[in-house]
Amino acid sequence: MGGRAAEQLRTATRILATRIDVGATMNQPISTTPFHWFVRGAMVGILLSGALNAVSYFFRSERWGNLLGTTPGHREALGFPCQLWENGNAYGGFFIDPLALLANAAFAMVVAAVCGWIMLRYQAQLTRLVVELEQLANAESSFHSFRFSLRGLLVATCLAGIFAAGLHHALARRPEVLGVIYLFGPWILVLVALLPMGMSWQQRVVVLIPSVLLLMVAAVALGHFLKPGIEFDKVLLGIFICWTPQCVLAAVGLTAALIYESSRSDRTETPHGD
DSSP states (O other): OHHHHHHHHHHHHHHHHHOOOTTOGGGOOOOOOHHHHHHHHHHHHHHHHHHHHHHHHHHHSSTTTTTTSSOTTSOOEEOSSSOOEETTOOGGGTSSOHHHHHHHHHHHHHHHHHHHHHHHHTHHHHHHHHHHHHHHHHHHHHHOOSEEOHHHHHHHHHHHHHHHHHHHHHHTTOHHHHHHHHHHHHHHHHHHHHSEESOOHHHHHHHHHHHHHHHHHHHHHHHHHSSSOOOHHHHHHHHHHHHHHHHHHHHHHHHHHHHHHHHHHHHHHSOTTO
């Protein structure tokens, strides 16, 4: 079985490496070497460690902290596995605990190495998935031009209604609008990126990046005009705490689901006599 997996990996890599997208420079295939898969896994591990640090805010802080500026008397702290930061503690001018930073960084490196090894373990399935997704994207882009579907227009209408309601409450300086950005910001951004049909994933990333920046600017501006106002760095802290775990869980869950489906299809297609 190990020889078959290696042969499948070489075949899939060869197919992906030799595929040429004529007239579509945005659709270049991604690299699928073992080194690149390990680096991707390591990045997932680092993001996972960041998500654990973000979630720790709700456990180390008093009654969910003070992200909306409505409970200034609550204690705030975060850090996993060691407490890294506490509101009001200057840590000798460093503003974070240096020893805790080293401990947490070492933990993150261990998690990154484990995730990189997992990516290497499943690189054959992942490479084949990349080939299939690239082929599916090319097939869809061949038959669909850039357009909006009826479902996309319905979602766009709902987003416009949410935006109008949020703008109304934002002008009234309501902290609940900032809470909506904290809790649902990633999902709103994904909906915005998925609205157009006939676009490659690279083009959707181009749509997503400025949308992220605009939503972050809107959150900072809203925090500034609230009564009492929320400082710039406090809003960014709230975005980190609320957005990072959602994004990591979505990415890890999607990757795990794809690997599971690929493994199940392999077991289904493999004869019992092998």
